[in-house]
Amino acid sequence: MLELKFVVRTPSNKPDLTEVRYDCPCGCKPRARFKKGTNEVGHEHCCCGIVHFAGDSAETHLKSYLDERSAQGMDKEVEGYQFKTLDMDSPEGAKVAIAYAVPNISKKHEEAGHVHSQGA
Numbered sequence: 001m002l003e004l005k006f007v008v009r010t011p012s013n014k015p016d017l018t019e020v021r022y023d024c025p026c027g028c029k030p031r032a033r034f035k036k037g038t039n040e041v042g043h044e045h046c047c048c049g050i051v052h053f054a055g056d057s058a059e060t061h062l063k064s065y066l067d068e069r070s071a072q073g074m075d076k077e078v079e080g081y082q083f084k085t086l087d088m089d090s091p092e093g094a095k096v097a098i099a100y101a102v103p104n105i106s107k108k109h110e111e112a113g114h115v116h117s118q119g120a
């Protein structure tokens with residue numbers, strides 16, 4: 001599956017946050033932020049369908065987020081996801097849990113924001 005290269009950094013103007021970002025193949029630069037030293041979890045759902053979560057129990061949050069969407073009939077067009085988790089170190093040396101899901105069929109970058117009619 002697609003391997004994403006994440007960067008863990010502290011945003012220069014937000015020293016109390018940790019940011020996890022990557023360069024998405026679609027051209028976007030999605031980022032997830034959470035507050036240091038808390039169990040907050042940040043996420044971004046890219047226009048191409050890739051979702052990443054960063055922070056405590058990132059994997060659990062990622063899965064419940066996608067379960068919730070599929071319960072609402074969303075994301076059928078991507079035909080499922082492949083999941084991956086990893087740990088990285090923050091600039092302060094803290095462990096940062098990262099989880100992401102790559103759709104089996106990517107959405108096109110240009111289709112961002114389009115609302116398609118919902119099938120039954």
Ligand SMILES: [Zn+2]
Nearest residue numbers: 026028047109
């Ligand atoms: Zn994009």
Ligand SMILES: [Zn+2]
Nearest residue numbers: 024026046048
């Ligand atoms: Zn993307």
